[in-house]
Amino acid sequence: QMLAYHLNDEIDLSSRRSGFIDDSVRWMQDRFELSGNSRVIDFGCGPGLYTSRFARLGAEVHGIDFSPRSIAYAREDAKRQSLEVTYIEADYLDHLCEGRFDLVTLIMCDYCALSPAQRATMLAKFERHLSDKGRIVLDVYSLRAFAGKEEGLLCEKNQLNGFWSGNPYFGIVASFKYDDEQVSLDKYVIVEKDRQWEVYNWLQYFTPETLEQEARAAGLEVENVYGDVAGSPYVSDATEFAVVLKRA
Template sequence: MAQIGEIISQLIGLQQKPAPFTSGEPLFWDDPHISVHLLEAHLNPDIDAASRNPETIDRSVKWLVENLALKAGDSVLDLGCGPGLYTSRFARAGLQVTGVDYSHRSIEYATKFAAENNLNIAYRYQNYLELNDKNRYDVVLLIYGDFCPLNPEQRTTLLNNVYRALKPNGKFVLDVSTREHRKKHGNKNRWQALESGFWKPGPHLVLEEGFDYPEQSIWLDQYTVIEANGKMSVYRNWFQDYTPEAITNELAQNGFVVESLWGDLTGTLFTQESEWIGLVTYKK
């Protein structure tokens, strides 16, 4: 009973809004169990979960090759490349491609897929916050809102890393979410009891709660997972939303000029109802 009382006390505390970008469990993308389900989500063609669907990826790669006037031999770095859904397509277009991801499982899958399909892609297991490449790439990509979960200090570190990695006048391409995205999907407040699931291999309870920070355009998806032995884990997915002005200013403060701004990375025009902002920028 004492253990149950302690769990309830902890749960009461977890219902309070944490300070923005308070960390949760440190082992997430590379967790031995969770990474299996993440890879499945990446590869599922029927959902826009860990990755966008294949049709959207095809359109995005085609548009980027054309819009950036990429030609055979140009060097492209895909940060957060996952299982290589974009990198494989860019490689087939004749580009020199490097993929970086912080999931062993995704990198292993991508490396095997490249070998089986005779694609010359350099994959690295690495946290892109520790990227130290210098003057190597014509284009650096950060696709599907990977910029948004980072706290301000991490974003500055990443932008410095990208700036250093690009050749003079190199392009940095990214997309970020707007508040319209959260308006559409909403904050969740629900629970599930599972024999096995995304978070844990054995019986567990998942309590999901969303927190909105409208003054800072931040929102949080928090997952509290309680296992049968009473162990509690708290996973936090933070998201910084943007307006065109906010993301343009943040990029400018770190040496990037916005060349064009879109509603996504397939060439859709941006409107006030757009859930995403796609940006093509260049290094000053």
Template sequence: MQYAQKPELYATGTIQLWEDPHIAKGMLEAHLAPDNDAASRNHQFIDRSVKWLSTLSPVEAAPKVIDFGCGPGMYTSRLAKLGYEVTGVDISENSINYAKEDAVSNNLHINYRNESYLELKDEGLYDWAILIYCDYSVLSPEQRQTLLENIKRALKPGGKLIFDVFTPYQYEPLKESHSWYAENASGFYKDGPHLCLFSHFLYEDDVYLDQYVIIDEMDQVDVIRVWDRSFTVARLQQEIESAGLKLSAYYSNVAGDLYNEASKSLCFVVEKW
């Protein structure tokens, strides 16, 4: 069956996960669930993360921050409450609309922009930037290069980028697999009855793909592909330095926990030369 065949590396699907209106509603609910690590990390972790980030870049010394892939504002709203001048960029119109409404209701002055961070043209505006919950890992090598160029251009001299990725330990037990389920009503990926064919594929260089083939009652077929890759410290450092950025420190996560060899995630703090 064609849908069980392994796609070419970084082949795109027919639907982009963050842009489909129905899926976007479910993604927003997942972001906002306080104890859920599905779309954003749980709120307790986010609180701890923001506290740590504010010690790395104190508001008195580094007031201007941009959140790449801000979603509905889980980090931006907390940073704004601490006095930072915050910009949030996200490709999801649904998430940005929620974030704007939340900012107004809480009297927070946050610059939210519904655009792709791969197209950002800001120059020398920010003291620091964040890219959180392993967004970097889902991009192709060409997209990662573009993103790093955009971030470097947007930062002031000496500005910092704090971001996280998964390590190989996150995916160590996984093997290639195929499964399916039938949804009799509305589901996460489709409004109305549908069949979902799921495949998990492994590629060289620690690249992974979760593929969802959605077939509805009218035999319309949609393909959703979620790419990911894991990084070691050495591999990520090489990629960062190739982009003209300097590694300052690394941790197990964006809450500042000390790194160890068995960590499933990796947080880099890098600086613009």
């Protein structure tokens, strides 16, 4: 069901709406002067909603995602549009990239779902593959989002509109907060008639200052803080914010 959620323009669950993505790419084109000479890589590219737009600018574009269905869709979509995009089906934590890039993106708050060690790995990878004037764009959940998160227990039939399975199931989610670490956990138990499994969704929440600390540990620094990856002004009490990182 993940691919369907990526492509559903009515919700912002797995991907942003198309209008926002258009605004976001236009902003990045202007902000980073993207052109036919630019090299761009999108980590967690999904079905290519950003990468296809970057490619239409003439940039050399790479996209990495672990989902076979999303990558297959992205490749077919690029073929339909006669776009040249290099798609890589891989776990971006393990994949060894080649070359340097003028723009590195990690969008939809993917950074928040990584452990501290994984975030350090990704930032080191980003720093290693930046061109001399390269920049990184990523977005994260803020402490306002953490404050709005509530602990609780919920059980629903076909939870999240059938997201977890094409078969009938009950979804149980237990939500926990860890105030000292500013981390939340949604533990899902998915129960079908003949099987069940668990999913642990951890999220780290940030301030610009705590994100700056992690960036500096990887040899990076925050150049700008924005409200989102479309360049909106930063608002301190919003639930998300975005940063542009560069080499320190």
